[in-house]
Amino acid sequence: MEKVEKSLSRNALASGLQTENRLICALVTYPYLARILRVDQLGQYDFAATIVSWAALVAGLGIYAYATREGAKKRDDPEELSRFASEVLVINLASTLLAYFGQAACLLFSSKLREYGPLIWTLSFGIIFTTLGCEWLYAIHEEYGYLALRNICFQVLSLILLLTYVKDESDLLLYAWTTVAGSAGANLINFLRLRKYCTWFLTWRFSWQQHLLPILVLFANSLVDLLYVRVDVAQLGVMTSDYYVGLYSVASKVTALLKQSLGSVIVVTVPRLACLYGQKGGEFFQKLARQIADLLVILALPAACALFALGEEVVILTADLDFAPAAGAMKFLGLALVFSLLGWFYIAAVLVPARQEKAALLAISIASVVNVSLNFLLIPAFKEAGAALATLLADLVTCLACYFLAKKLARLLPSGKKLASSLLDCLYVTGSCWNLSVEVDGSRKGEIFVQSRQKTCEAVALTI
Structure with missing residues (x-):
């Protein structure tokens, strides 16, 4: 019990450090952007980010919650965990491909969304890195200290890139790239360290139904939650202006x-x-x-x-x-x-x-x-x-x-x-x-x- 208590304390400290760092970066970032970019440009960014969040939801399904919950049961069996992680990663790659196809179709058939095409594709570049990062595998092993340190470093890097390259109203796309660079870099580090926790391999021969049913149930929860949180920006963008x-x-x-x-x-x-x-x-x-x-x-x-x-x-x-x-x-x-x-x-x-x-x-x-x-x-x-x-x-x-x-x-x-x-x-x-x-x-x-x-x-x- 004592070990569990210490683990909870460390996890709470790591979570608190991430939250405080995120707050500090935001307090520096947003006033700076509000003075560099116009109201309309920030509106464009927020609307594009909302559209990308829907694609990210499809790519992620309910995989993080499912993999964390089920993978924790297999943590002490490296061979079983490697098999499970490989199957989940393949499902995640398939859902990511589906998300990109769906986003491309929306841009093709919606003249409204085509206006935001470069911004949407730039922001969506980070989706594939999120999939490859397999953050759920680190959550299974309770590597919250590593995740906190990684996130803090790349948030600071993203802030430095923003202050260095975003200088005037024409740099909206550069701002999008600075945010993508931070998340992509963090997930790339994750991907390079996966072998430390499991030996994964690509395979299509497994029971998809075993995983998909609980994943889709969790996806329904995520879908409703995102609808509740982000629908106001989407409706505002469609019904009014940037x-x-x-x-x-x-x-x-x-x-x-x-x-x-x-x-x-x-x-x-x-x-x-x-x-x-x-x-x-x-x-x-x-x-x-x-x-x-x-x-x-x-x-x-x-x-x-x-x-x-x-x-x-x-x-x-x-x-x-x-x-x-x-x-x-x-x-x-x-x-x-x-x-x-x-x-x-x-x-x-x-x-x-x-x-x-x-x-x-x-x-x-x-x-x-x-x-x-x-x-x-x-x-x-x-x-x-x-x-x-x-x-x-x-x-x-x-x-x-x-x-x-x-x-x-x-x-x-x-x-x-x-x-x-x-x-x-x-x-x-x-x-x-x-x-x-x-x-x-x-x-x-x-x-x-x-x-x-x-x-x-x-x-x-x-x-x-």
Whole structure:
């Protein structure tokens, strides 16, 4: 048990280091890009990256989760693990080829996507390297320290390439290559080290059905999750223009970074919760889970209030005055942060340890339908603010659905004392932020934010 505890501690430390490095790189990268590239160009990049994420999903299927779960059972048998890894790699290569063919067909038949052809193909170059990298094999052997060191080194390399070569508005494609270079290099190192863990070989003669059925079930979960997370950018790009995608990308990236930072407490405690649920019964599980729920509320509510109160200032600080109309979207996504974190907690910390993946899939599926439907209703009228409001309402649905599904397993409403303390913190943060906003010279930005504030009020009124 002691060895397991130390292993969990090291894994948590490695995960924390990766998260912090990712946050630091993002805090340097995005303000720099916002000042070098235009809103429209960042919108082009984000839309192209969304399209590539769908191709990457098809290439990956549910292979990472399946291979990690099943391969761990064969870790102590090198011959059996080598056979299993070879079969999974062949399936992954086949799905990658299918993904590239599907992407080529979409570009061939869609005039809208053909406009983004060079950017899409550049970003998709990294898909094959992800397949060859077989990161799931390193997860099987719990090589989280190596993965953390590798990721940090190549994230720093990607940042150096970005600052060196991306200098003006014409360097959008170079920016795409810098991101691909980092991920491709990391996975190339993985590929070169595979022989250390198994002797793999290419073979087509094995029972595909044995692997494909569970892989496709996990793929369905990944598909619904990606639909829930990325559909707003895709719909915004198709229904409006690159300009509004660029505005939305600023707001979504800021809130995503904050969510990653606050959500790290979920990531590092899920293994312990799963262990407690499976081995020690409900009392210890309930106690730790309740403490995490309280902590999330204490952190998330004041953070959401700060983003709502200082939406304009955060946009300008993160990007530039050209991105100021994104303030309305920032306010909605800031409020969504609370429900998003709690929904994530109920899924990762309660439903999954209790083997209720189907219940989690049901909750996300319902929220995805809500999100897509509201996007069709709100985006034409309110553009990026409409997409953000749809996300807020979808996160609310996810949180409520997951809570009602999880409450049969654990009573995880935040304690009244902690909730009251958090609400008092919210009042203090809101007042402080309002005073700060008043002290800022409003003469220059007064007219800039009229459009975003008007969109915010109109969208709320329509929803009510």
